[in-house]
Amino acid sequence: MKNLIITLLASTLFLACSKELDITPKSQITAGSFWKTQDDVIGARNGMYVRFRAFTNFNLYYLGEARSEIMGTGILNADFRIPYFQNRLHKITAPGPDWGSIYTIIHDVNLILKYGSTISFTSESNKNTILAEAYTMRAYLYYILVRTWGGTPLMLEPTESSDPESIYKPRASEEEVFNQITADLNKALELFPNNANSNRRSAWSKPAANALKGDVYLWIAKRRNGGESALNTALAALREVQQSDVSLLPNFADVFNNANKGNKEVLFSVRYNELEAVNNYAGDMYIRDADLPPGVDAATLQKIGLGGGFNWWAPSETMRKQFSADDKRKDKSFVEIYGKNAQGNPVYYTSIMTKFSGYVDANGRRFLDDIIIYRYADVLLMIAEAKNALGQDPSAEINLVRQRAYGDQFEKHRFVSSSKTANDDAILKERLFELAFEGKRWWDLVRFNKAFDLVPSLADRKGQNNLLLWPISETVLGRNSKLVQNPGYE
Numbered sequence: 001m002k003n004l005i006i007t008l009l010a011s012t013l014f015l016a017c018s019k020e021l022d023i024t025p026k027s028q029i030t031a032g033s034f035w036k037t038q039d040d041v042i043g044a045r046n047g048m049y050v051r052f053r054a055f056t057n058f059n060l061y062y063l064g065e066a067r068s069e070i071m072g073t074g075i076l077n078a079d080f081r082i083p084y085f086q087n088r089l090h091k092i093t094a095p096g097p098d099w100g101s102i103y104t105i106i107h108d109v110n111l112i113l114k115y116g117s118t119i120s121f122t123s124e125s126n127k128n129t130i131l132a133e134a135y136t137m138r139a140y141l142y143y144i145l146v147r148t149w150g151g152t153p154l155m156l157e158p159t160e161s162s163d164p165e166s167i168y169k170p171r172a173s174e175e176e177v178f179n180q181i182t183a184d185l186n187k188a189l190e191l192f193p194n195n196a197n198s199n200r201r202s203a204w205s206k207p208a209a210n211a212l213k214g215d216v217y218l219w220i221a222k223r224r225n226g227g228e229s230a231l232n233t234a235l236a237a238l239r240e241v242q243q244s245d246v247s248l249l250p251n252f253a254d255v256f257n258n259a260n261k262g263n264k265e266v267l268f269s270v271r272y273n274e275l276e277a278v279n280n281y282a283g284d285m286y287i288r289d290a291d292l293p294p295g296v297d298a299a300t301l302q303k304i305g306l307g308g309g310f311n312w313w314a315p316s317e318t319m320r321k322q323f324s325a326d327d328k329r330k331d332k333s334f335v336e337i338y339g340k341n342a343q344g345n346p347v348y349y350t351s352i353m354t355k356f357s358g359y360v361d362a363n364g365r366r367f368l369d370d371i372i373i374y375r376y377a378d379v380l381l382m383i384a385e386a387k388n389a390l391g392q393d394p395s396a397e398i399n400l401v402r403q404r405a406y407g408d409q410f411e412k413h414r415f416v417s418s419s420k421t422a423n424d425d426a427i428l429k430e431r432l433f434e435l436a437f438e439g440k441r442w443w444d445l446v447r448f449n450k451a452f453d454l455v456p457s458l459a460d461r462k463g464q465n466n467l468l469l470w471p472i473s474e475t476v477l478g479r480n481s482k483l484v485q486n487p488g489y490e
Contacts, residue, residue: 035115045130048108053277056270056371059097061281063148064439069318069455074311075291075350081313087457089471090489098473102141103155109138110158125193132191136204139184140212146177147443148470154180170482178220185213195244200262201269207244208268211374214238214382222447235386238379246376252404253332258359261370269370283309283367285353293339293349303335308365315351318456326409333436355437377401377434381427388423401434
């Protein structure tokens, strides 16, 4: 009941996002008064997204990208972030986000699925859409869990009693978790009434669910020996996305323009607005004006604009040096900052992430860009990945992405298909250039089986495959005696 009250209080902040979410707030919430009307279900649905936003604020990035080669130290003390990009999680007792916040959202989902299905709506289509969103959300959350920790407890009913048997469950196998993910996705895709994107693309939709399905089945094909069957399923789902109202924007930077949220390239993003959310992880990757060194050139200052946030960690040299000067994605991904030494020569100082640099108002720089979960360029590169694995030519999709990236310099970078291995290497690198800082790189590296090859902190630990999973935090283990730690972290 406590979780339900928190959910509804949080949902009131979400209501301003869209007219379709407009409901009458409840002044009193009791077990007897709730789950009676469609407004109750809509309120719970809103609360689910509010909790999900809180999870994406920092934790999704920590899990999905922080252990890759993307980030390194900034000018400030990177502090608790250091064990992530150094891959020294076994040396700390609280290894980053635990899964508690994820299971809290799963609890919200389970309440919606249990009670929402029994309530009459004035529109059956609206009801089915909410249920489909809940099934998709649960699939996505378990997909995060299984890629991060391996098999985790399967909670498919809301926790509504203190019975230890219902609260404390052992870990399910990875196979069982993936079976649930695919079952939830299939159910969601049956329920979505059409192939339309959500209002302002800030909720799960059928196109977004198909993007997730393609992602899941690529993982099943490449990490769980799913073979051609899984690849064909992935490709079919991703092709379905192309039948919706989605396209590449002509200008890469426009995808991330704060005034252009919910644009046609976006399939699903988490909405961040003033008075609804606080600065997200992008604020830890920028720089205050007071921290800039003397001698920064005017062109760099113009790229930075008004400073803000903190340079706790910064884009790594390993990543930065791979971008070519004629790649239009470079400046909209990061900016290198140089000061001057006593002799007046440029000296590297630090870098900042510019992809999600927010906007400036009277209060300063506000890091309130939406966090994008899926967008069309990602889908195109997943299609290329699936086609290559099936022995098909991935050139068309790769070149669509490159044409935008290089403009009139495209012919110098035109992709020509080669061997499967060479093509895979090119696709993975293209994903680095296109999707840097979007919380996907670590999982990309694992899916392509390249983490030990491309992450400097893992180069001397090849064969220690247990490091591909996170340790379960001592806090989580202390709550549930039925859990066992991941191998190598005991």
